[in-house]
Amino acid sequence: MAFVVEKFGGTSVAGPDRIRVVADHVARRRSRGDETVLVVSAMGSETDELLRMASDVAADPPGREVDMLITGGERKACALMAMALSDLGAPAESFTGSQAGFRTDSSHTGAKITQITPGRIIDALARGMVPVVGGSQGVSGDGDVTFFGRGGSDTTAVALAHVLDADYCEIYTDVPGVFSADPRIVAEARRMETISFDELLEMTASGCPKPAMRAVELARTYGVELHVRSAFSWMPGTTVTGEEAMEHAIISAVTHDASEAKMTVSGVADRPGVAGRLFRTLADTDVNVDVIVQNVSSRGVTDISFTVPRSQLDTARTAAQGLIGELEADDVSADDGIARVSLIGAGMQTNPGVAARMFETLASAGINIEMISTSAIRISCVIRAGDMERAVSTLHESFELDKDPADRASVY
Amino acid sequence: MAFVVEKFGGTSVAGPDRIRVVADHVARRRSRGDETVLVVSAMGSETDELLRMASDVAADPPGREVDMLITGGERKACALMAMALSDLGAPAESFTGSQAGFRTDSSHTGAKITQITPGRIIDALARGMVPVVGGSQGVSGDGDVTFFGRGGSDTTAVALAHVLDADYCEIYTDVPGVFSADPRIVAEARRMETISFDELLEMTASGCPKPAMRAVELARTYGVELHVRSAFSWMPGTTVTGEEAMEHAIISAVTHDASEAKMTVSGVADRPGVAGRLFRTLADTDVNVDVIVQNVSSRGVTDISFTVPRSQLDTARTAAQGLIGELEADDVSADDGIARVSLIGAGMQTNPGVAARMFETLASAGINIEMISTSAIRISCVIRAGDMERAVSTLHESFELDKDPADRASVY
Numbered sequence: 001m002a003f004v005v006e007k008f009g010g011t012s013v014a015g016p017d018r019i020r021v022v023a024d025h026v027a028r029r030r031s032r033g034d035e036t037v038l039v040v041s042a043m044g045s046e047t048d049e050l051l052r053m054a055s056d057v058a059a060d061p062p063g064r065e066v067d068m069l070i071t072g073g074e075r076k077a078c079a080l081m082a083m084a085l086s087d088l089g090a091p092a093e094s095f096t097g098s099q100a101g102f103r104t105d106s107s108h109t110g111a112k113i114t115q116i117t118p119g120r121i122i123d124a125l126a127r128g129m130v131p132v133v134g135g136s137q138g139v140s141g142d143g144d145v146t147f148f149g150r151g152g153s154d155t156t157a158v159a160l161a162h163v164l165d166a167d168y169c170e171i172y173t174d175v176p177g178v179f180s181a182d183p184r185i186v187a188e189a190r191r192m193e194t195i196s197f198d199e200l201l202e203m204t205a206s207g208c209p210k211p212a213m214r215a216v217e218l219a220r221t222y223g224v225e226l227h228v229r230s231a232f233s234w235m236p237g238t239t240v241t242g243e244e245a246m247e248h249a250i251i252s253a254v255t256h257d258a259s260e261a262k263m264t265v266s267g268v269a270d271r272p273g274v275a276g277r278l279f280r281t282l283a284d285t286d287v288n289v290d291v292i293v294q295n296v297s298s299r300g301v302t303d304i305s306f307t308v309p310r311s312q313l314d315t316a317r318t319a320a321q322g323l324i325g326e327l328e329a330d331d332v333s334a335d336d337g338i339a340r341v342s343l344i345g346a347g348m349q350t351n352p353g354v355a356a357r358m359f360e361t362l363a364s365a366g367i368n369i370e371m372i373s374t375s376a377i378r379i380s381c382v383i384r385a386g387d388m389e390r391a392v393s394t395l396h397e398s399f400e401l402d403k404d405p406a407d408r409a410s411v412y
Numbered sequence: 413m414a415f416v417v418e419k420f421g422g423t424s425v426a427g428p429d430r431i432r433v434v435a436d437h438v439a440r441r442r443s444r445g446d447e448t449v450l451v452v453s454a455m456g457s458e459t460d461e462l463l464r465m466a467s468d469v470a471a472d473p474p475g476r477e478v479d480m481l482i483t484g485g486e487r488k489a490c491a492l493m494a495m496a497l498s499d500l501g502a503p504a505e506s507f508t509g510s511q512a513g514f515r516t517d518s519s520h521t522g523a524k525i526t527q528i529t530p531g532r533i534i535d536a537l538a539r540g541m542v543p544v545v546g547g548s549q550g551v552s553g554d555g556d557v558t559f560f561g562r563g564g565s566d567t568t569a570v571a572l573a574h575v576l577d578a579d580y581c582e583i584y585t586d587v588p589g590v591f592s593a594d595p596r597i598v599a600e601a602r603r604m605e606t607i608s609f610d611e612l613l614e615m616t617a618s619g620c621p622k623p624a625m626r627a628v629e630l631a632r633t634y635g636v637e638l639h640v641r642s643a644f645s646w647m648p649g650t651t652v653t654g655e656e657a658m659e660h661a662i663i664s665a666v667t668h669d670a671s672e673a674k675m676t677v678s679g680v681a682d683r684p685g686v687a688g689r690l691f692r693t694l695a696d697t698d699v700n701v702d703v704i705v706q707n708v709s710s711r712g713v714t715d716i717s718f719t720v721p722r723s724q725l726d727t728a729r730t731a732a733q734g735l736i737g738e739l740e741a742d743d744v745s746a747d748d749g750i751a752r753v754s755l756i757g758a759g760m761q762t763n764p765g766v767a768a769r770m771f772e773t774l775a776s777a778g779i780n781i782e783m784i785s786t787s788a789i790r791i792s793c794v795i796r797a798g799d800m801e802r803a804v805s806t807l808h809e810s811f812e813l814d815k816d817p818a819d820r821a822s823v824y
Contacts, residue, residue: 016468023469050488056428057435057492058499065498068506069491072484076462079481080469086477087470094480099555120555143511143532 002167007039007135007157009210011174012231013077014044016084022172022231023084026130030090037121037164038092038132039157040081042073047150063108067137067147070109071097074134074153082132092130095120097146097156100131102138104146111138111146113155116163133160151212158219158226168225171211176230177237178208180253180401185392188402192252194239199252199344200226202378206342207257216240249405250347250412251354254395256388258339260290260307262371265320267330270302274327278304281323287316291340291373291380301330305371307382310336338370339388342380343395353412355379361398367391414579419451419547419569421622423586424643425489426456428496434584434643435496438542442502449533449576450504450544451569452493454485459562475520479549479559482521483509486546486565494544504542507532509558509568512543514550516558523550523558525567528575545572563624570631570638580637583623588642589649590620592665592813597804600814604664606651611664611756612638614790618754619669628652661817662759662824663766666807668800670751672702672719674783677732679742682714686739690716693735699728703752703785703792713742717783719794722748750782751800754792755807765824767791773810779803 006026013019026036042050050070054061061069078094085092101117124131135153140146148155154171161169175183176191178200183189195203197220204213211228219226220242229237268274275294282289292306308316313334320332348354358379362369367390371382383391395401400408418438425431438448454462462482466473473481490506497504513529536543547565552558560567566583573581587595588603590612595601607615609632616625623640631638632654641649680686687706694701704718720728725746732744760766770791774781779802783794795803807813812820 016465019469053428053492054495057431058495060499061495062498065491065494065504065506068508069488069495072488072491076481076484079477079484080465082477082480083466083470083473086474087472092477094477096480096557145508 001033001035003035003164005037005039005157005161005164005166005169006172007153007170008041008172008231009153009174010041010044010046012172013040013081016080019077019080019084023081023088023090025231025234026085027088027090030130035125036130037125037160037166038078038081038130039135039153039160040074040077040132041135041153042070043077046073046076064144067108067111068145071134071137071145071147074137078132078134082130085130085132090130091128092132093124094132094134095124096134097137098139100133100160102156102159104138104140104148106140106142106144106146109147110149111140113138113148113159116159118160118163121160121164151214154212154215155218158215158222158224161224162218162222168227169219170227170229171215172229172231173210174230174232175210176233176235177228178203178240178253181392181396182256185256185389186396188396190402192238194241195252196346197240197242198377199346200240202342202344202375203253203255206340206344206378206380207255208253249345249408250351250410251343251345251399251401253344254392254399254401255342255344256339256392257342258385258388259310260338260340261310261313261334261336262305262307262338262382263313263316263320264303264305264333264335265327265329265331266303266333267301268304268327270300275304278320278323278327281319282308282316285315285319287312287319291371291382293371293373307338307340307371337385338382339385340380340382341388341391341395342378343399344378346377348379349376351412357398357412358395361394362391365390365394413445413447415447415576417449417451417569417573417576417578417581418584419565419582420453420584420643421565421586422453422456422458424584425452425493428492431489431492431496435493435500435502437643437646438497439500439502442542447537448542449537449572449578450490450493450542451547451565451572452486452489452544453547453565454482455489458485458488476556479520479523480557483546483549483557483559486549490544490546494542497542497544502542503540504544505536506544506546507536508546509549510551512545512572514568514571516550516552516560518552518554518556518558521559522561523552525550525560525571528571530572530575533572533576563626566624566627567630570627570634570636573636574630574634578636580639581631582639582641583627584641584643585622586642586644587622588645588647589640590615590652590665593804593808594668597668597801598808600808602814604650606653607664608758609652609654610789611758612652614754614756614787615665615667618752618756618790618792619667620665661757661820662763662822663755663757663811663813665756666804666811666813667754667756668751668804669754670797670800671722672750672752673722673725673746673748674717674719674750674794675725675728675732676715676717676745676747677739677741677743678715678745679713680716680739682712687716690732690735690739693731694720694728697727697731699724699731703783703794705783705785719750719752719783749797750794751797752792752794753800753803753807754790755811756790758789760791761788763824769810769824770807773806774803777802777806
């Protein structure tokens with residue numbers, strides 16, 4: 001008997017049939033004695049459809065109205081889920097974010113939770129109801145409806161699991177767990193039984209799409225155990241915890257990200273304050289800079305390269321070009337033909353050979369490395385986009401990620 | 413400069429293009445100095461689509477969840493309308509029923525307003541915003557979302573016009589006003605410039621579909637002047653007031669209703685309490701009985717006939733058959749091949765010839781009258797369904813309803 005918060009993403013509840021399937025799972029689980037709170041996302045592509053309607057009626061719709069509009073998607077899904085559960089003998093009640101007690105700031109389409117008062121959820125549980133909560137939404141101090149942003153339902157689920165003191169939080173998605181590489185690229189990709197919060201954070205930051213990074217950060221902060229599972233197979237998925245695994249792999253996974261572009265500001269003066277001025281300017285225009293590399297200085301000047309989301313390339317270029325005079329730079333160039341491959345693994349901290357082997361592996365495959373960045377548990381290489389899939393496959397094979405961790409090389 | 417509550421029905425806001433058209437009208441009006449509060453229904457057939465999804469996931473969905481689901485339709489429409497208005501230079505804010513201050517009882521999918529505290533609407537107006545309110549919805553004392561039922565957006569609009577002390581309330585629909593007969597049946601049907609609340613109530617009760625009866629009752633109670641107009645033609649429509657028109661027609665309109673069936677309980681004992689027992693039983697099964705006719709008694713027994721909505725015929729028949737023994741009745745029979753035609757007119761109270769002329773007109777057209785019922789301003793005849801359209805046309809012509817009231821006969 002466990003007390004679990006279960007979060008179902010858009011593909012898990014894409015239509016009435018899927019909603020019935022999920023409700024059946026929850027009803028069976030309840031009859032076996034588990035107690036559950038559900039969090040649901042909007043059905044299928046509903047959020048996209050609502051945003052398309054918004055762009056049909058207004059060029060630049062106000063954030064307040066966008067949030068009112070799109071939170072309706074989760075609300076619809078949770079009402080239908082509550083109906084399906086009741087129909088299957090598991091009495092249920094739906095709750096909007098506001099009704100579930102999610103108070104937020106007023107940052108529309110990116111609201112932050114300020115307080116959770118889940119009195120109605122606790123009351124519903126006490127009455128034997130399955131509470132079904134609309135994900136990614138709350139209410140501001142002004143009484144306006146707020147949306148947490150894409151992937152915000154994961155945040156709702158983790159936050160509820162924390163304040164309700166649930167045993168763990170299950171994130172149901174359309175893949176059966178976290179993999180050692182994208183199974184669409186590497187057929188031998190291995191589902192991991194466990195992974196640490198830090199590794200999962202590095203993975204989501206470097207291309208692994210699920211679960212949402214903000215939710216993983218929240219789970220790590222509050223020590224909420226996460227289970228990443230599939231609502232299509234119902235197999236055990238990947239457990240994400242803060243605890244050190246008994247048998248920890250040196251490398252857990254290889255990830256990739258083809259959504260970024262590279263910018264280079266070349267020939268800038270190599271003096272204090274230059275980088276600060278550049279990245280403050282980019283931050284002020286809301287550009288998300290990721291990998292940053294500054295080459296060694298020669299002739300008193302240097303090149304600064306960095307990656308930005310491809311969708312923000314024009315904004316970033318305009319901002320950087322405006323600084324050419326001030327920074328005494330030669331040029332600003334952009335390159336949208338890049339991709340990033342990353343190795344993730346908490347074990348690499350004590351294995352200095354990992355980076356060398358990664359570079360050797362790519363080199364032996366004839367893949368040129370354009371930029372490198374590292375963290376304690378991640379090494380990323382920026383390469384040509386056309387080399388990406390081959391790089392992922394080669395690295396996966398070289399580091400034996402298809403094997404059980406116990407059967408792999410113990411040092412590189 | 414007027415202060416007006418404008419209600420837009422589902423066809424008026426059926427898609428993004430329609431929403432832009434309505435927003436354009438409101439923005440122009442605002443720039444001319446009028447102050448407006450908008451109430452919007454769900455877009456097009458959205459309510460039907462949501463109910464179909466509900467029936468896809470559950471055989472008998474709980475009312476609480478149905479209300480949570482379908483009120484999302486109005487909410488979506490009002491967020492899109494607020495976006496469109498803002499885009500056209502008329503800053504706007506959407507409000508759910510709850511945010512607009514509509515408190516209700518807990519009767520789901522048929523909630524009654526208990527209190528309105530429109531503080532946020534007044535505040536939005538003071539800030540120069542156009543408030544856009546989701547129709548037909550509120551919040552119960554338990555904090556649950558409630559739905560007023562079909563046509564409830566008219567009720568929202570009239571109630572807001574009352575508590576905000578608006579100059580009048582405009583109900584925008586897909587027809588340009590109230591007509592002397594259904595223009596689809598009678599090509600010469602005449603749009604009425606004015607009509608009294610009582611006449612409009614009799615019309616809606618006897619087949620005229622718009623506006624919703626409950627809203628008209630509310631408007632009459634609080635003396636809220638209604639304008640029934642079209643959001644397609646934007647022409648002046650029909651004004652509904654409690655004041656006596658300067659030049660009042662004897663007959664205003666002929667209406668028809670083909671949605672009912674006739675039931676007859678024959679050979680019942682002609683003694684006190686029999687009718688009471690029958691109609692109490694029907695009321696207890698929530699059957700809406702309309703026209704009731706009891707034939708004169710012969711041999712100490714009588715026949716009681718009445719009409720019920722065709723959709724409730726089975727329920728009504730079962731209930732009545734259960735009373736055959738107790739009422740010493742011979743038989744219960746049902747007939748779903750009937751229709752009702754009605755003449756409506758406040759002037760008929762002082763014109764005793766109206767009924768006679770109606771019966772003569774139908775007789776000369778070879779149409780048999782099966783039941784008759786009257787009120788102070790209405791005469792209804794139940795006839796064969798196949799005769800309905802001919803009856804409406806003939807009556808419209810006979811009472812000269814295509815002519816201006818001043819040009820008609822002044823007595824019958």
